[in-house]
Amino acid sequence: EPEVTQTPSHQVTQMGQEVILRCVPISNHLYFYWYRQILGQKVEFLVSFYNNEISEKSEIFDDQFSVERPDGSNFTLKIRSTKLEDSAMYFCASNQRGQGANGANVLTFGAGSRLTVL
């Protein structure tokens, strides 16, 4: 079964450092997402990406965050200057048709990248 793959599985960084989290979505999917989950809490939407541009972003996704699809397969999340509160599990997800009113298309999640900011 096709998978969304994420690297690294765990990254420890010092406050103020830049971090790049990488994702390879499922090959025939068109919509890509980053979600965040602070330990024991709900899954929070960060950003969606379609047709090589951001289609929607949440309030969490401030100027410290950016996303990029540098080639045909990778989808990256960059945090420019990490803060302690950025410590969380970051999930990449993808689907074929976005969400929409006509019936959502299933999200397939990667296994996540755990970010620990010290």
Place this chain on the structure above:
Amino acid sequence: GQQVMQIPQYQHVQEGEDFTTYCNSSTTLSNIQWYKQRPGGHPVFLIQLVKSGEVKKQKRLTFQFGEAKKNSSLHITATQTTDVGTYFCAGPGSNYQLIWGAGTKLIIKP
């Protein structure tokens, strides 16, 4: 803004007992999705409900979508240890994002 509330936060049951989690949206939803997250794992899609009053079953799991399409429930009959995890409901907030409930953690008492 749009919110999806989910209760309870935790439910402790003996193996073999039933489990139910409830989801309420502040707005009418076009559809609702349910995901399961095992401890240390990632969310995995379980089911999507689209029609008003829809009921779907997956073995011991029964999913309902309310008539007004603002609430939903997941009921597990005769829980097993493999059911342990957190169950999330999520509804579309727009064309590009899902709004998630806080999740209900199912804990099986030893």
